[in-house]
Amino acid sequence: MKRISHAKSRKNSAARTRKVARLHARAGHWSSRPKPMLGKGKVHYEIGANTDATSYGGIAAVHRMVTRLGLAREIDRKLKLLKVHLPYHESDHVLNLAYNVMCGGTRLEDIERLRHDTAYMNALGAELIPDPTTAGDFCRRFREADVLTLMECINAVRPKLWRGRAKEMLGPVTYVDADGSISPTDGEQKAGMGLSYKGIWGYAPLIISLANTREVLYVVNRPGNAPSHTDAAQWIDRAIDLVSPHAQRVCLRGDTDFSLTAHFDRWAERADFVFGMDCSKALRSRAEALEESCWRRLERKAKRAPLTEQTRRRQPNEKERIVKERGYLNLELKYEDVAEFEYRPGKCARSYRVVALRKNISKMKGENLLFDEIRYFFYVTTRTDLSAEEVVRCANERCDQENVIEQLKNGVGALRVPLYDLVSNWAYMVMAALAWNLKSWLALMMHCKSDRRDYIRMEFRRFLHALILIPARVERRARGITIRLIGCHPTLDRLFGTWRMIENVGFT
Structure with missing residues (x-):
C-alpha cells in the first residue's frame, strides 16, 4: 500500500474536519423530530482478519520522541539490573511501565491488555512487551542507588529540550518547587510505610518539580511518618545542579517546612529563593513593632474573566447562605497589608529580606460580628527585584505545584503503591x-x-484523549512503521505538527 504524504494527510484531515463542521452547522436548523436522534437498529459484531488497529494512535509519536532524545540508550547504558537480556533490556521495562500509564493504565495488571494489542506493539516496533508479573519483578530488583541512577538517566536527556524547544518556556527566572505529600495504602504488609501526622498509613514522597514546564525532576519515597523537609536539602541541591546550567536565574520555592535556615547561605550563593516562614514569636514581635506607615494595602489580582462572549450572571454563594442561616462560625477576610524588614536567622551568617503579610479577619456567627483577628504570615527571600506585593504573589504561585501533585496522584497514578x-x-x-x-x-x-502552554497545563486524562487515544491502523514493514489515523479528531493538526517537529528538530 502506498504511503500517504504529509500534504495528503493534512488534506484528508481538513476534509474530515469540514465534514464534521457541516454536520454541526445543521444543529440549529432541525425541525421537531418524531423519534430520538440515537437509532436502535440491529448491530452485528465481527472480527476482522486483515486489519490491525489500535486505540492508541498517538503512542508512536511519544516513542519516536523518546528514541530521538536517546532516553532508552541512556537507561541501557547506566542502569544495570539484568544479568541476561532474555529478551528484555532495562529500557524495555522502564518504557513499558511509562507507556502503560500513557495509555490510560492505572495499575500493573493493565499491561496485560497492551500485550494482546498487536497493533500497539507494532507501533512501538516491538514483537512482545513484558507482562505484569515480570514488570513487578523488575521493580523489586531496584536498590536506592538504582532508583537514583534511573532518575539521573531521565534528567540527562532534559537539557536537550531545555537548550532548544523549552528555552523560551524557562524564561528569565526558572522556578524549582518543593513539597511533600502522602501516598496512603490499606495494605498491612507494605515494608517501610509509616503513620502520618494525619493518622494515615502509607508513604510520604517528596516532589521536586520545575514550575515553568511542570516537569517532575525528582520523586523521593519516604516512610509515612517523615516530615516534608526530611532529606529535602540534598534533593534541592541536586535540582540546582541540574537546572542552573540551562537557566538564566533559578529561584527555589517552598512552604514553611522548607525554610531550612542552615542551608540558606549556601543556597543564596547559587540561586534565589522564596520560602514561607513560621509565625514565630521573634518574627511576630518584629512585625508588630513596625510603624503603621510601613504597611501597604495588598491588592489581589482580579479573578479571570469568563471565556464566553456574553458574561453570565453570577450565581449566589450557596455555602455562605447556609453558614449564615445556621449560625456557623465564619471567617471573612477584610483586607491584607504587607511590610518588610531585615532578619537574620540563628543559623545564618547574613540577614535576609522578610516580607510580612498581615490579614485582618472578621470572625462572625450568623449575621453577628464577634471580633476581628489579626494573623501574620512571613516570607523570606533573596529577591530584591520584586516588591513586597510581588513576593507574596510569587510565593502564592507555588501552590500550583499542588495541581501537579494531584495529577501525579489521580491522573497518572504515580503515587500509588502497588508493590510491597x-x-x-x-x-x-x-x-x-x-x-x-x-x-x-x-x-x-x-x-x-x-499550544505549548495550554498542553503543559492540561490535565493528564484530557491530554490522553487529545493526543494518545486516537484510533489508528498500524502497518509495520521492513523500512518503517506507518500509523494511519482513523476518523476525525479535533487535535489531529496538533499531533501532525508535533510529529513533524520531532522528526525535523535536532536534539544535541
Whole structure:
C-alpha cells in the first residue's frame, strides 16, 4: 500500500474536519423530530482478519520522541539490573511501565491488555512487551542507588529540550518547587510505610518539580511518618545542579517546612529563593513593632474573566447562605497589608529580606460580628527585584505545584503503591512519573507557543484523549512503521505538527 504524504494527510484531515463542521452547522436548523436522534437498529459484531488497529494512535509519536532524545540508550547504558537480556533490556521495562500509564493504565495488571494489542506493539516496533508479573519483578530488583541512577538517566536527556524547544518556556527566572505529600495504602504488609501526622498509613514522597514546564525532576519515597523537609536539602541541591546550567536565574520555592535556615547561605550563593516562614514569636514581635506607615494595602489580582462572549450572571454563594442561616462560625477576610524588614536567622551568617503579610479577619456567627483577628504570615527571600506585593504573589504561585501533585496522584497514578516495599514502590513512582514528564516534553514539541502552554497545563486524562487515544491502523514493514489515523479528531493538526517537529528538530 502506498504511503500517504504529509500534504495528503493534512488534506484528508481538513476534509474530515469540514465534514464534521457541516454536520454541526445543521444543529440549529432541525425541525421537531418524531423519534430520538440515537437509532436502535440491529448491530452485528465481527472480527476482522486483515486489519490491525489500535486505540492508541498517538503512542508512536511519544516513542519516536523518546528514541530521538536517546532516553532508552541512556537507561541501557547506566542502569544495570539484568544479568541476561532474555529478551528484555532495562529500557524495555522502564518504557513499558511509562507507556502503560500513557495509555490510560492505572495499575500493573493493565499491561496485560497492551500485550494482546498487536497493533500497539507494532507501533512501538516491538514483537512482545513484558507482562505484569515480570514488570513487578523488575521493580523489586531496584536498590536506592538504582532508583537514583534511573532518575539521573531521565534528567540527562532534559537539557536537550531545555537548550532548544523549552528555552523560551524557562524564561528569565526558572522556578524549582518543593513539597511533600502522602501516598496512603490499606495494605498491612507494605515494608517501610509509616503513620502520618494525619493518622494515615502509607508513604510520604517528596516532589521536586520545575514550575515553568511542570516537569517532575525528582520523586523521593519516604516512610509515612517523615516530615516534608526530611532529606529535602540534598534533593534541592541536586535540582540546582541540574537546572542552573540551562537557566538564566533559578529561584527555589517552598512552604514553611522548607525554610531550612542552615542551608540558606549556601543556597543564596547559587540561586534565589522564596520560602514561607513560621509565625514565630521573634518574627511576630518584629512585625508588630513596625510603624503603621510601613504597611501597604495588598491588592489581589482580579479573578479571570469568563471565556464566553456574553458574561453570565453570577450565581449566589450557596455555602455562605447556609453558614449564615445556621449560625456557623465564619471567617471573612477584610483586607491584607504587607511590610518588610531585615532578619537574620540563628543559623545564618547574613540577614535576609522578610516580607510580612498581615490579614485582618472578621470572625462572625450568623449575621453577628464577634471580633476581628489579626494573623501574620512571613516570607523570606533573596529577591530584591520584586516588591513586597510581588513576593507574596510569587510565593502564592507555588501552590500550583499542588495541581501537579494531584495529577501525579489521580491522573497518572504515580503515587500509588502497588508493590510491597519502599524502594520498589519508589522505582514505580519514578517510572510512572516519567509518563507525566513525557506529556510535558511532547507539549514542548508543539509549534505554537500558546499550544505549548495550554498542553503543559492540561490535565493528564484530557491530554490522553487529545493526543494518545486516537484510533489508528498500524502497518509495520521492513523500512518503517506507518500509523494511519482513523476518523476525525479535533487535535489531529496538533499531533501532525508535533510529529513533524520531532522528526525535523535536532536534539544535541
